[in-house]
Amino acid sequence: MTFRTGDVLLECVDSVLAAPDIDELVLVNHDNPPEMVEQLEQRARHDAKLRLVHTGENLGFSKGCNIGAQAARGDALLFLNPDAVLKPGDASRLLKTVQGRAEPAIVGARLIGPDGREQRGARRGALTLGSALTGFLGLSCAFHREHEPLPSRPVAMPTVSGAAMLMTRRGFERLEGFDEGYFLHVEDIDICKRARDAGGEVIFEPRVEIAHVGSTSKISQIKVEIFKALGLARYFTLHGGVVGPLQGFVLGPVFLVGAVMRSVLFQIQARTAGKLPASEL
Incomplete structure (x- = not known):
């Protein structure tokens, strides 16, 4: 799902198209500029792996992800932010990690910012009223765990990031997708919470590191x-x-x-x- 993301969107698209372990890329276009749409359509004409879905307006992150999931044909769904760059093997590693987990299962990647450090949000605790208030006020809280020692293997994590999140279609449909009542932000916290409540597993996969720019959409x-x-x-x-x-x-x-x-x-x-x-x- 993309809304006026800028040139990094093309880098994201090219990285996914170059990944041999990706069968298809469904890109939900929420009102990108005409010149960007033309570049995307050129890529779609030259690579059948890319499928474009034009909504004509910004319908929000949750709804965009649900539209993309509905259009996708695969049994596994990787939700990737339009300013994230995938490496060959990332998707297959996430898929291998989700296999055999209690459904609905979610696996999230480690996000690396332009400064080379792990970004906030890739691994988080369960959201509580206290952590929400302290975090929203910019105070330190135990909700964010990027400063904790990095595990060497996949570990259970209450909350992972929707910027790079893989689920099986079966698990996604069991949860009825993302809650479209969230327009932007908190939807990933919500779906992780619902997965845990339904008896599923939420897993942080530290071996998959995905470059993520962050805050690229042209929105105030x-x-x-x-x-x-x-x-x-x-x-x-x-x-x-x-x-x-x-x-x-x-x-x-x-x-x-x-x-x-x-x-x-x-x-x-x-x-x-x-x-x-x-x-x-």
Whole structure:
């Protein structure tokens, strides 16, 4: 699924098309610029492995992934962010790791940023109200585990990243896919939670390292933060038990205020570092 990702999208597509262990690439195009669409269509004309699905508008991450999964023909589904670069053998390693696991099973890769370090989000604990609040406020919390020692083999992990996540079709359909109530962010936390609750396994695969740029879509920071806030409120509404609806009602405004504050802070920091024109503050 891609929405105005930029030139890194072509690097992502080329890496997947070059991978011998990938049977097909279904790319869900959420309103990319015409010049980018033309380059994608050129690749599709020259490589039957690439199939394009044009939605005409940004329908969100969850819905885009579900559309792609429905269009795909394989028994295994690898969800890959449009700014992630796959290496030959990555997909087959993830597939081998998911085989024999209790379904619905999810296997997530280790994400490596442009600085060569493991990115936040590839391995996380179970989301709690405390970890959500501390993390959303930018405080340190045990939810993120990228600073822990790297395991040498696949390990159980409450939450892995949707930026590089593999599931069997059977497991994906058992969960009825991603929850389309999440537009952007938190949907991967949700599907991992639902997989665990259904008796499945969520596994972090440290031997698969995938380069991931991150934050490449042309969308304003404040929108990203608002979608994240709404996602968190939805998560605690759905997974909060009998008090879930009350939690969502109370936390929604809190997370939204925090989203605006975080966005302003990020922009001030970017302006101070000289990365953002004053007119964009």
